[in-house]
Amino acid sequence: MTAWLLKDVRPYGEDAVDVRLVDGRIAEVGPDLSDGAGRVLDGRGGVLLPGLVDLHTHLREPGREDAETVETGTLAAALGGFTAVHAMANTDPVADTAGVVEQVWRLGRDAGHCDVAPVGAVTIGLRGESMAELGTMADSAARVRVFSDDGRCVSDAGLMRRALEYVKAFDGVIAQHAQEPRLTVGAQMNEGVTSSMLGLTGWPAVAEEAVIARDCLLTAHVGSRLHVCHVSTAGSVELIRWAKSKGWDVTAEVTPHHLVLTDDLASTYDPVFKVNPPLRTAADVEALRAGLADGTIDVVATDHAPHALEDKEAEWGAALPGMTGLETALAVVVQTMVEPGRLTWRQVAERLSATPARIGRLPDHGRPLAVGEPANVVLVDPGACWTVDPRASASRSRNTPFAGRELPSRVVATFLRGTPTVLDGAPAPREP
Amino acid sequence: MRRHLLSAADLTREDATLVLDTAEELARVSRAATVKKLPTLRGRTVVNLFFEDSTRTRTSFELAAKRLSADVLNFSAKGSSVSKGETLKDTALTLEAMGSDAVVCRHSWSGAPANLSRWVRGSVVNAGDGTHEHPTQALLDAFTMRRRLGRVEGLRVTIVGDVLHSRVARSNVLLLHTLGAEVTLVAPPTLLPVGVGSWPTAVSYDLDAVLPTSDVVMMLRVQRERMSPTGERATAYFPSAREYARRYGLDVRRAQALPEAAVVMHPGPMVRGMEIAPEVADGARSTVQEQVANGVSVRMAVLYLLLGGAVPAIGAPVEATA
Amino acid sequence: MTARPSMPSSESTPAPGAVRPVLQGPDVVRVVDRMAHELLEKTGGAPDVVLMGIPTRGTTLARRLAARVEAFEGRTVPTGSLDVTLYRDDLRLKRPRALEPTAVPAGGVDGRLVVLVDDVLFSGRTVRAALDALADLGRPRAVQLAVLVDRGHRELPIRADYVGKNIPTSLVESVRVLLTEDDGRDAVLLGAAGAREGTDR
Numbered sequence: 001m002t003a004w005l006l007k008d009v010r011p012y013g014e015d016a017v018d019v020r021l022v023d024g025r026i027a028e029v030g031p032d033l034s035d036g037a038g039r040v041l042d043g044r045g046g047v048l049l050p051g052l053v054d055l056h057t058h059l060r061e062p063g064r065e066d067a068e069t070v071e072t073g074t075l076a077a078a079l080g081g082f083t084a085v086h087a088m089a090n091t092d093p094v095a096d097t098a099g100v101v102e103q104v105w106r107l108g109r110d111a112g113h114c115d116v117a118p119v120g121a122v123t124i125g126l127r128g129e130s131m132a133e134l135g136t137m138a139d140s141a142a143r144v145r146v147f148s149d150d151g152r153c154v155s156d157a158g159l160m161r162r163a164l165e166y167v168k169a170f171d172g173v174i175a176q177h178a179q180e181p182r183l184t185v186g187a188q189m190n191e192g193v194t195s196s197m198l199g200l201t202g203w204p205a206v207a208e209e210a211v212i213a214r215d216c217l218l219t220a221h222v223g224s225r226l227h228v229c230h231v232s233t234a235g236s237v238e239l240i241r242w243a244k245s246k247g248w249d250v251t252a253e254v255t256p257h258h259l260v261l262t263d264d265l266a267s268t269y270d271p272v273f274k275v276n277p278p279l280r281t282a283a284d285v286e287a288l289r290a291g292l293a294d295g296t297i298d299v300v301a302t303d304h305a306p307h308a309l310e311d312k313e314a315e316w317g318a319a320l321p322g323m324t325g326l327e328t329a330l331a332v333v334v335q336t337m338v339e340p341g342r343l344t345w346r347q348v349a350e351r352l353s354a355t356p357a358r359i360g361r362l363p364d365h366g367r368p369l370a371v372g373e374p375a376n377v378v379l380v381d382p383g384a385c386w387t388v389d390p391r392a393s394a395s396r397s398r399n400t401p402f403a404g405r406e407l408p409s410r411v412v413a414t415f416l417r418g419t420p421t422v423l424d425g426a427p428a429p430r431e432p
Numbered sequence: 433m434r435r436h437l438l439s440a441a442d443l444t445r446e447d448a449t450l451v452l453d454t455a456e457e458l459a460r461v462s463r464a465a466t467v468k469k470l471p472t473l474r475g476r477t478v479v480n481l482f483f484e485d486s487t488r489t490r491t492s493f494e495l496a497a498k499r500l501s502a503d504v505l506n507f508s509a510k511g512s513s514v515s516k517g518e519t520l521k522d523t524a525l526t527l528e529a530m531g532s533d534a535v536v537c538r539h540s541w542s543g544a545p546a547n548l549s550r551w552v553r554g555s556v557v558n559a560g561d562g563t564h565e566h567p568t569q570a571l572l573d574a575f576t577m578r579r580r581l582g583r584v585e586g587l588r589v590t591i592v593g594d595v596l597h598s599r600v601a602r603s604n605v606l607l608l609h610t611l612g613a614e615v616t617l618v619a620p621p622t623l624l625p626v627g628v629g630s631w632p633t634a635v636s637y638d639l640d641a642v643l644p645t646s647d648v649v650m651m652l653r654v655q656r657e658r659m660s661p662t663g664e665r666a667t668a669y670f671p672s673a674r675e676y677a678r679r680y681g682l683d684v685r686r687a688q689a690l691p692e693a694a695v696v697m698h699p700g701p702m703v704r705g706m707e708i709a710p711e712v713a714d715g716a717r718s719t720v721q722e723q724v725a726n727g728v729s730v731r732m733a734v735l736y737l738l739l740g741g742a743v744p745a746i747g748a749p750v751e752a753t754a
Numbered sequence: 755m756t757a758r759p760s761m762p763s764s765e766s767t768p769a770p771g772a773v774r775p776v777l778q779g780p781d782v783v784r785v786v787d788r789m790a791h792e793l794l795e796k797t798g799g800a801p802d803v804v805l806m807g808i809p810t811r812g813t814t815l816a817r818r819l820a821a822r823v824e825a826f827e828g829r830t831v832p833t834g835s836l837d838v839t840l841y842r843d844d845l846r847l848k849r850p851r852a853l854e855p856t857a858v859p860a861g862g863v864d865g866r867l868v869v870l871v872d873d874v875l876f877s878g879r880t881v882r883a884a885l886d887a888l889a890d891l892g893r894p895r896a897v898q899l900a901v902l903v904d905r906g907h908r909e910l911p912i913r914a915d916y917v918g919k920n921i922p923t924s925l926v927e928s929v930r931v932l933l934t935e936d937d938g939r940d941a942v943l944l945g946a947a948g949a950r951e952g953t954d955r
Binding site for chain 1: 628
């Protein structure tokens with residue numbers, strides 16, 4: 001029997017109580033619980049949330065283990081407060097068969113830091129030509145429910161229609177990386193005033209918005225569900241708001257970096273700021289924050305994209321796009337949304353745990369903090385202040401855009417099915 | 433605190449005027465001297481780091497450095513370790529180990545000299561990076577204007593052509609604005625960047641309307657490869673070379689519409705018959721040959737002002753990352 | 755020399771401490787006249803002389819000397835200016851300076867007797883730089899040096915052929931020449947070091 005008593009914690013940032021975890025479930029919640037068997041953790045009034053769930057992570061294994069492995073990526077996730085992550089399919093080989101998704105799922109299970117729910121590719125090899133065996137991936141041990149060609153856009157309208165229809169059979173969802181390829185040939189950064197001065201080919205907002213508009217309409221037409229990855233523009237937020245007002249089953253995510261950073265950072269030509277979709281303008285950032293606050297944007301997803309040093313220490317045009325984010329996600333959300341009063345802790349639990357779990361159809365995650373529920377929880381010290389040091393990251397890669405930045409709130413402990421993966425803000429020692 | 437010349441925006445009005453005045457003196461001394469060599473940069477090492485082919489610009493910098501008695505190392509990408517996959521960073525560290533005081537860098541990626549400046553201790557001079565900037569070209573263009581027309585301030589300068597992809601245009605817009613000239617850009621809408629409304633210039637699609645009030649017409653090179661970025665006709669920037677020349681080429685008839693004292697400039701190399709008629713290119717108004725000659729004096733001035741003293745006299749600082 | 759109260763100069767900052775004029779107005783004119791006569795005497799009428807002044811005040815002095823020679827002898831002496839900035843041996847100690855004008859008179863310097871003209875001769879380094887600059891312009895048959903003031907403390911084996919006034923100084927003192935064309939009046943001022951900022955000769 002494994003048991004933990006979390007004393008003096010505040011579920012959803014509300015009143016302080018004690019919470020007892022026994023054999024992977026929340027066994028008791030109340031004031032002043034007796035110690036009993038098992039270990040005790042002094043919560044010191046920290047905020048208790050259901051374990052965070054990331055709908056969008058790149059674990060790079062198989063294929064680019066020099067940048068990240070399932071082991072290092074999930075450890076970084078646990079340190080960031082996550083108990084489950086969805087691993088995107090753009091690995092090498094691509095996760096377009098049951099074999100690869102099961103491999104990734106097993107690696108996650110063996111690492112034991114958090115649950116890994118592999119995302120299946122929509123098309124074979126991400127080539128956008130023909131559908132992958134989505135059903136077989138859904139039936140595999142990995143129980144894939146989220147399908148995405150992320151990195152690439154499913155741009156063929158006919159193919160996107162087929163995929164949206166097909167996944168209805170097993171309650172799947174297509175997660176679209178919205179980027180019209182014909183409008184973004186050689187694109188390097190947001191198309192606008194800054195790109196015009198820097199001589200970098202622009203990635204116009206319309207390339208994202210046009211695809212979202214089309215996909216929302218298709219989703220409605222065939223009666224399926226759609227998830228829009230990493231929304232980055234004000235126009236996209238408006239389109240999603242409109243689609244939801246029609247009652248269409250469209251969900252959307254925003255990354256922490258798009259809630260904070262703007263395209264003028266590219267003027268240093270430092271590729272740590274190169275990402276796809278690119279950083280946009282201050283007006284877009286504000287629209288994304290407002291959209292996250294009013295629920296138009298359902299979740300925050302990290303799009304954690306680790307890259308080896310040589311892929312980032314290069315000329316802008318030669319560098320690979322992407323930013324790490326698992327360890328900084330919650331802190332950035334606290335800084336941009338909780339501290340200014342735009343989201344409550346309950347809403348943080350919605351955006352970063354309950355809703356992503358629901359979209360990904362993960363039954364054991366994002367559950368309420370109540371007796372009988374699985375003990376996937378995270379304890380956060382909201383008052384802590386820390387400076388981001390890329391060299392101190394558990395990820396194998398260093399490409400965080402927040403290096404040197406001071407962030408509020410720190411993950412103190414993370415529990416996966418009642419077993420601690422993180423204690424005192426560090427990886428928990430493994431039980432022998 | 434190192435100083436670099438990465439963008440024309442790195443120069444204040446005082447800096448830019450100092451460069452032009454210095455270039456003026458250097459040109460005069462060079463004409464008068466029997467020994468066209470000055471000892472000023474003796475013992476300094478200038479590296480020409482050219483990842484893009486350019487005989488004209490490279491030899492201009494080479495001559496400028498040698499006339500100041502600097503040691504010059506020419507490093508071109510072809511046949512070097514770069515073509516075998518060596519990264520920009522490793523190339524930079526190799527140069528550092530060899531002890532370069534200045535690196536003159538031309539690269540096909542925008543921002544490469546800025547990246548380079550993080551890895552070398554010397555001064556970095558941008559000799560043209562992608563579609564971003566070419567500051568010494570703008571300086572020699574301004575120098576040429578001043579020589580021919582006596583001033584830069586208040587001149588009405590029209591820049592015609594592929595502004596979207598032109599580093600010469602960007603640097604000229606910035607420098608001419610700093611020096612108080614009035615700039616108008618003329619191009620088909622497809623060759624103007626989306627953000628051009630924020631630039632300190634006027635914009636027109638009609639070349640004929642602008643010519644009668646232009647003191648300087650600067651024709652930009654139209655690259656054939658700009659017909660389409662993907663190699664397909666579908667996304668070409670203009671329908672045909674013929675239509676482009678008809679609407680935006682400076683032919684003899686258009687040259688006659690210019691004011692009497694106006695000059696015609698071109699950064700080179702020219703596509704005769706496309707953006708500029710051969711008669712105009714070779715005519716009395718044309719400054720194309722002088723631009724080349726002025727390039728050496730201007731680059732001598734830049735190198736002197738960056739390397740000639742204990743610390744540079746011009747340029748913008750860039751912080752080194754760890 | 756009696757100490758006099760410091761006089762306001764036409765330059766922007768007043769000199770700190772006591773600054774006394776060693777030569778003033780008419781004194782300077784007489785000195786220049788004498789130098790012009792000496793020049794004519796030593797060169798046998800200045801038949802092939804070219805006066806090259808070292809900017810800024812050396813150039814002014816060169817023009818004055820030429821004018822006096824013309825007044826006395828009726829001969830026009832070619833006059834020009836020679837900027838030494840790029841030949842200085844102390845370039846690496848400060849930031850690069852703006853260049854002064856170099857103007858070689860028609861007829862050039864080849865085979866001529868070039869007389870370098872400067873306002874103050876001190877360490878001799880400026881003249882050394884001028885000799886190098888001159889050598890790159892051409893090959894004079896001989897080079898001579900004319901200075902308004904020689905204040906001593908040579909650091910190189912350099913001496914002047916024509917000296918307006920010898921003023922022994924200590925290293926903590928400064929010597930400054932004012933000329934009407936440049937400063938509104940003629941004077942040679944002696945003061946504390948730092949009383950005059952600028953090139954140390």
